[in-house]
Amino acid sequence: PETITVQELANRMAARQGEVIKALMKNGVMATVTQTIDADTAELIVEEFGHRVRRVAESDVELGIEGIEDTPENLVARPPVVTVMGHVDHGKTSLLDALRTTDMAGGEAGGITQHIGAYQVTLASGAKITFLDTPGHEAFTAMRARGASITDVVVLVVAADDGVMPQTIEAIKHAKAADAPIIVAINKIDKPGANPERVRQELLSHEIVVESLGGDVQDVEVSAKKREGLDKLEEAILLQAEILDLKANPNRSAEGAVIESRLDKGRGSVASVLVQKGVLNKGDIVVAGAEWGRVRALVNDRGRQVSEAGPSTPVEVLGLTGVPAAGAPFVVVENEMRAREICEFRQRKLKEHHVAGQVAARGTLDQMLA
Ligand code: GTP
Ligand code: MG
Numbered sequence: 001p002e003t004i005t006v007q008e009l010a011n012r013m014a015a016r017q018g019e020v021i022k023a024l025m026k027n028g029v030m031a032t033v034t035q036t037i038d039a040d041t042a043e044l045i046v047e048e049f050g051h052r053v054r055r056v057a058e059s060d061v062e063l064g065i066e067g068i069e070d071t072p073e074n075l076v077a078r079p080p081v082v083t084v085m086g087h088v089d090h091g092k093t094s095l096l097d098a099l100r101t102t103d104m105a106g107g108e109a110g111g112i113t114q115h116i117g118a119y120q121v122t123l124a125s126g127a128k129i130t131f132l133d134t135p136g137h138e139a140f141t142a143m144r145a146r147g148a149s150i151t152d153v154v155v156l157v158v159a160a161d162d163g164v165m166p167q168t169i170e171a172i173k174h175a176k177a178a179d180a181p182i183i184v185a186i187n188k189i190d191k192p193g194a195n196p197e198r199v200r201q202e203l204l205s206h207e208i209v210v211e212s213l214g215g216d217v218q219d220v221e222v223s224a225k226k227r228e229g230l231d232k233l234e235e236a237i238l239l240q241a242e243i244l245d246l247k248a249n250p251n252r253s254a255e256g257a258v259i260e261s262r263l264d265k266g267r268g269s270v271a272s273v274l275v276q277k278g279v280l281n282k283g284d285i286v287v288a289g290a291e292w293g294r295v296r297a298l299v300n301d302r303g304r305q306v307s308e309a310g311p312s313t314p315v316e317v318l319g320l321t322g323v324p325a326a327g328a329p330f331v332v333v334e335n336e337m338r339a340r341e342i343c344e345f346r347q348r349k350l351k352e353h354h355v356a357g358q359v360a361a362r363g364t365l366d367q368m369l370a
Contacts (some may be wrong), residue, residue, distance in 0.1 A: 004036060005035065006036075006037060009046070014337075015049055024037065024045060078248040079120065079312040080153050081132065081151050081152045081153070082152065083180075084132070087171075090162065099121060100131075118274060120313060123238075129237055150327075154181070154182050156171055156175065158203075160191065160195055160198075161188055161195070163202050184203065184208065185233055187223065189223050189228065190223040196221050200213055218236040218240065220233045220236050248276065248277045250278060253278050253332035254277065254281075254331070257327060259272045269293070271330075273315060275310060279311075281295070282307050285335060287331055288324035288329075288330035290343050290346040291324045292343045293339075295317055295318070
């Protein structure tokens with residue numbers, strides 16, 4: 001049977017240990033902080049503290065500290081989150097750059113104002129697609145290690161003149177492990193040596209069967225350089241999104257993941273995050289991995305300050321006290337005290353099971369980006 005220590009239970013609820021012990025005593029259970037109690041007793045206490053109980057994997061507990069559950073009627077359609085992956089030099093960055101210029105909301109020509117590792121494109125139809133850039137792979141890998149997924153769809157870029165290469169195969173494995181459907185973008189079709197049919201054939205031996213070969217994987221021929229096939233690729237993404245029926249509850253406090261983060265000389269800690277649920281507001285108190293802070297400013301993918309960011313929106317968060325790890329979950333909490341307690345707990349945990357897991361994740365990441 002599942003058990004939990006009193007200390008851990010208190011930490012997870014961000015409650016004082018003494019209060020948890022008191023509540024236990026009231027229920028006839030005598031326990032010290034280091035003792036374990038069974039799941040049923042824990043459930044009783046959790047409810048007494050006004051939380052709803054959700055027995056889930058540890059990874060989920062870490063993600064949803066507050067344990068907010070979204071009921072189907074609260075869910076609203078959200079844009080798909082797309083990660084572009086593929087072998088080195090097959091044109092991932094070029095394709096992302098080309099797609100970005102299809103943005104209708106951007107206004108300014110060629111509007112790549114800054115690099116936040118993620119951006120959102122608004123199409124002529126009003127539909128939105130969120131793209132994660134290469135550094136997003138780090139978050140992707142870290143999230144996957146936690147059993148959580150940041151991406152809805154993987155666009156697998158394969159150069160038509162080069163075919164399936166080692167990192168193409170690596171990317172396929174990542175997508176499959178994350179259970180994310182793949183759309184194949186056969187790139188560089190403008191090149192003299194381009195052979196899209198060969199790419200389709202080669203993918204067969206990796207269990208990627210495109211539609212024209214009788215499978216259900218969409219493939220689109222594109223040229224990032226000549227800006228060909230971009231609308232077809234976007235259509236394919238939106239079709240896949242429709243099939244996935246992507247939804248999130250916007251009317252709740254925000255949850256999401258850190259895509260990348262850095263320390264900026266002028267602005268301090270800058271974390272690029274992807275909001276997955278709810279709406280993140282300026283002024284919110286956020287816990288991101290083992291760091292926390294009050295959101296001082298939110299900056300969108302065009303470098304503009306915004307007051308809020310909803311589901312599937314990438315945004316830079318200013319105001320955290322430290323630099324959270326890529327892939328770390330973030331969540332909005334009620335107050336500073338709770339934020340501090342959660343961070344203390346996590347920093348302790350980080351010290352406990354140190355690097356081992358991270359080193360393993362790094363290994364695959366380095367291979368992938370090498
Ligand atoms: P890494 O980030 O290093 O893995 O590479 P990448 O996959 O992002 O490739 P990148 O976009 O940097 O493109 C690699 C090279 O291919 C560049 O010289 C591009 O100009 C070229 N390239 C990309 N797309 C096309 C295309 O559609 N046609 C042609 N002819 N060249 C392309
Ligand atoms: Mg690149």
